[in-house]
Amino acid sequence: MHSISEPSANPEEQSGGAVPAGEPVSPEEAEAIARAIVLRQLTMAARTRQQLRTTLLKREVTPDIAERVLDRMEAVGLVNDEAYATDYVAQRRASRGSGRRALAQELSRKGIAPELIEQSLADIESQDERALATDLVRRKWRRVAGLESRARRRRLASMLGRRGYPPGLVFEVIREVEAEEGQEQSDAADYSAIVDTGSDDD
Numbered sequence: 001m002h003s004i005s006e007p008s009a010n011p012e013e014q015s016g017g018a019v020p021a022g023e024p025v026s027p028e029e030a031e032a033i034a035r036a037i038v039l040r041q042l043t044m045a046a047r048t049r050q051q052l053r054t055t056l057l058k059r060e061v062t063p064d065i066a067e068r069v070l071d072r073m074e075a076v077g078l079v080n081d082e083a084y085a086t087d088y089v090a091q092r093r094a095s096r097g098s099g100r101r102a103l104a105q106e107l108s109r110k111g112i113a114p115e116l117i118e119q120s121l122a123d124i125e126s127q128d129e130r131a132l133a134t135d136l137v138r139r140k141w142r143r144v145a146g147l148e149s150r151a152r153r154r155r156l157a158s159m160l161g162r163r164g165y166p167p168g169l170v171f172e173v174i175r176e177v178e179a180e181e182g183q184e185q186s187d188a189a190d191y192s193a194i195v196d197t198g199s200d201d202d
């Protein structure tokens with residue numbers, strides 16, 4: 001996403017960032033205010049079209065003007081949901097080790113279209129997913145090694161579950177790292193009782 005310099009003077013500054021309530025505003029003025037709001041948002045961070053639409057409507061920009069402004073921003077490349085989704089996936093995998101399921105849910109909440117979500121996740125291979133999950137467990141292990149085995153497994157399963165890894169993979173990865181560490185391994189029945197995707201500490 002391109003970095004955008006905020007205009008030094010614009011209708012948004014004069015109107016407090018919204019279409020003036022109760023005051024007559026021409027369509028041209030309303031559109032200028034909407035453009036300024038979008039530019040201000042984009043100077044702070046990349047945004048999806050849905051996020052920008054929501055902001056415009058909250059600022060009392062009419063839906064038709066909001067869509068017209070966003071169409072123009074897309075046409076010049078300042079709003080690009082495809083690029084946003086690709087960058088978001090790369091950043092979240094690097095910073096949190098998020099799995100496909102969590103990433104898909106997060107992008108959906110941000111208003112990214114299903115086909116763009118699928119496209120942004122297409123390059124994540126199953127072996128990459130497993131390798132990343134295994135690395136997360138190995139790094140977490142130092143903090144939970146002293147716990148009783150069931151508590152340790154619950155912490156590890158919770159951590160991976162919150163990052164969107166499927167239960168089957170979670171079980172396999174925990175067993176793999178337990179074997180590496182010379183620990184007694186859980187079986188499927190035991191695992192079903194300890195998986196917890198709640199809010200244990202990372």
